[in-house]
Amino acid sequence: xxxxxxxxxxxxxxxxxxxxxxxxxxxxxxxxxxxxxxxxxxxxxxxxxxxxxxxxxxxxxxxxxxxxxxxxxxxxxxxxxxxxxxxxxxxxxxxxxxxxxxxxxxxxxxxxx
Amino acid sequence: xxxxxxxxxxxxxxxxxxxxxxxxxxxxxxxxxxxxxxxxxxxxxxxxxxxxxxxxxxxxxxxxxxxxxxxxxxxxxxxxxxxxxxxxxxxxxxxxxxxxxxxxxxxxxxxxxxx
Numbered sequence: 001x002x003x004x005x006x007x008x009x010x011x012x013x014x015x016x017x018x019x020x021x022x023x024x025x026x027x028x029x030x031x032x033x034x035x036x037x038x039x040x041x042x043x044x045x046x047x048x049x050x051x052x053x054x055x056x057x058x059x060x061x062x063x064x065x066x067x068x069x070x071x072x073x074x075x076x077x078x079x080x081x082x083x084x085x086x087x088x089x090x091x092x093x094x095x096x097x098x099x100x101x102x103x104x105x106x107x108x109x110x111x112x113x
Numbered sequence: 114x115x116x117x118x119x120x121x122x123x124x125x126x127x128x129x130x131x132x133x134x135x136x137x138x139x140x141x142x143x144x145x146x147x148x149x150x151x152x153x154x155x156x157x158x159x160x161x162x163x164x165x166x167x168x169x170x171x172x173x174x175x176x177x178x179x180x181x182x183x184x185x186x187x188x189x190x191x192x193x194x195x196x197x198x199x200x201x202x203x204x205x206x207x208x209x210x211x212x213x214x215x216x217x218x219x220x221x222x223x224x225x226x227x228x
Contacts, residue, residue, distance in 0.1 A: 004155075036219075041221075042221050042222075043117075043119075043203055043219040043220050043221040043222050044156070044203065044205075044219040045219070046217070046218070089155055089156075091155075099144070099146075099161065099168075099169070099207070100146065100158040100161060100169055100171065101146075101148075101156070101158065101205075101217065102158070103155030103156050103157075104155050105153075105154055105155045106153075106154070106155050
């Protein structure tokens with residue numbers, strides 16, 4: 001079945017450091033890929049998405065590129081801020097059938113000033 | 114434009130009881146999905162409703178059931194609560210179950226504790 005594997009956290013960085021959170025997936029066909037962010041005590045917010053191979057999603061300085069050859073969708077940000085501290089979830093939605101999202105387990109990011 | 118609203122925000126129930134959680138979808142969205150997020154885990158798909166019909170179900174027992182109303186709001190019902198049902202329950206809405214290039218809008222969730 002479809003699955004998503006994220007690098008395990010927690011990840012602790014200093015402000016202005018470079019961030020990479022690895023995400024790989026297993027799916028049939030051509031899924032859509034997403035990154036969601038969850039701030040403490042809140043629901044999930046869509047951060048960025050990509051719907052086909054080589055697409056790059058970007059938002060708020062975060063980027064991720066849909067790599068079909070490596071089945072990956074790694075999240076990157078060049079310079080993190082304290083306000084980026086949150087839990088980040090990689091997710092996929094496969095074609096056809098019910099339009100459900102399959103999530104990774106999440107990676108907790110803490111950015112220190 | 115209002116987002117997805119869920120109620121209640123927190124709930125404590127006793128094992129064996131029944132619970133109903135509610136969700137109002139974002140304006141213009143006709144599809145509602147429910148997810149269970151256990152502590153420290155990613156959300157797990159429970160089921161989805163599209164135009165008042167169930168449109169897919171995850172690996173959850175029948176004691177998890179739902180409804181969608183003509184205004185596209187939705188309820189999640191859980192019977193015979195078990196301790197392992199303690200989790201954050203998230204509702205997500207989307208414009209259509211037929212399109213594949215959008216993201217879902219999530220509510221803030223209902224934190225259910227079963228004691």
